Amino acid sequence: MVKAGFIRHPEILEIIEADPQAAVDPTTEAFRRCIELAIRMKAQVVGEDLREAGPREVLNYGHTLGHAIEFAERYQWRHGAAVSVGMMYAAELSRLAGRLSDASVDRHRSILSSLGLPTTYRAGAWQSLPATMRRDKKARGAMLRFVVLDEIGRPTVMQAPDESLLFAAYQEIGA
Numbered sequence: 001m002v003k004a005g006f007i008r009h010p011e012i013l014e015i016i017e018a019d020p021q022a023a024v025d026p027t028t029e030a031f032r033r034c035i036e037l038a039i040r041m042k043a044q045v046v047g048e049d050l051r052e053a054g055p056r057e058v059l060n061y062g063h064t065l066g067h068a069i070e071f072a073e074r075y076q077w078r079h080g081a082a083v084s085v086g087m088m089y090a091a092e093l094s095r096l097a098g099r100l101s102d103a104s105v106d107r108h109r110s111i112l113s114s115l116g117l118p119t120t121y122r123a124g125a126w127q128s129l130p131a132t133m134r135r136d137k138k139a140r141g142a143m144l145r146f147v148v149l150d151e152i153g154r155p156t157v158m159q160a161p162d163e164s165l166l167f168a169a170y171q172e173i174g175a
Contacts, residue, residue, distance in 0.1 A: 002111060003037035003066055006087060007061050007147075007155045008045075012037050020114040031064055041047040058155040062087030062146040069121055083174060084117035094148040097158065104152050123174030126167065137147035 001024075005012030012034045014025040020032040042059065048057035066086030070077055091108040109119050122126035135140055144166070148158045 001034050001038040002059050002115065002117075003059075003083065003087065004041045005034075005111075006149065006152055007058050008041040008110070008153060009037040010153050013107070013152070016114065020111075024115060029149050032139045037106065057157060058147055061149075061155055064089060064133050064144070064146050065089045065129065071132050072125060072128060076104045079116050084112050085119060088112060088119040088173050089169055090146055090148050093158065093161065093169040095152070096172075097148070097161065098168050099148060099150045099156075101151075104149070107152070115138055120173050120175035123171075126170045126174065129170075130163075130166065 001012060002016065002043055005016070012023075015030050019030060022028040023034055025031050031045055042165035045056055045059055062083040066079070069082040069085055070079065070100055073082070088108055091100060091105045095102065095105045112119050130144070143160045146158045146161065147155050150156050
């Protein structure tokens with residue numbers, strides 16, 4: 001649901017910011033609206049790209065690092081928690097590449113934290129993560145690809161970012 005807010009429907013983010021508890025309470029209108037928007041976004045994106053040939057890739061925002069964390073944690077982390085850290089990483093990567101504002105990165109951290117989701121990962125884990133990320137379905141051979149944001153609601157794909165940029169973004173989320 002949060003991912004849908006970052007990549008397509010900022011209204012979801014506004015609802016969460018207004019009342020994080022209501023946004024995750026299935027008995028509220030806020031929750032219902034967030035779920036409706038998230039489902040609409042996913043159906044639209046999948047409907048436009050049934051064979052995962054291009055535009056559907058935006059659904060993987062946060063997943064490149066998220067999947068590597070899941071692997072590193074031997075699948076003991078929940079998928080949503082790993083993707084939360086992955087979204088934070090992608091936001092930092094976007095910011096360091098000059099695509100996303102500091103305020104948008106801070107908004108990621110604030111929203112994810114307000115929902116009790118993690119925004120950091122072990123600082124010393126970086127060495128093992130790039131090799132796992134290269135096995136991600138978005139990678140092309142050894143070339144890493146990340147879904148990043150040019151701004152909230154405008155996802156794009158960053159291909160083959162420099163290793164120093166990847167490391168610098170990780171330093172921003174390492175704890």
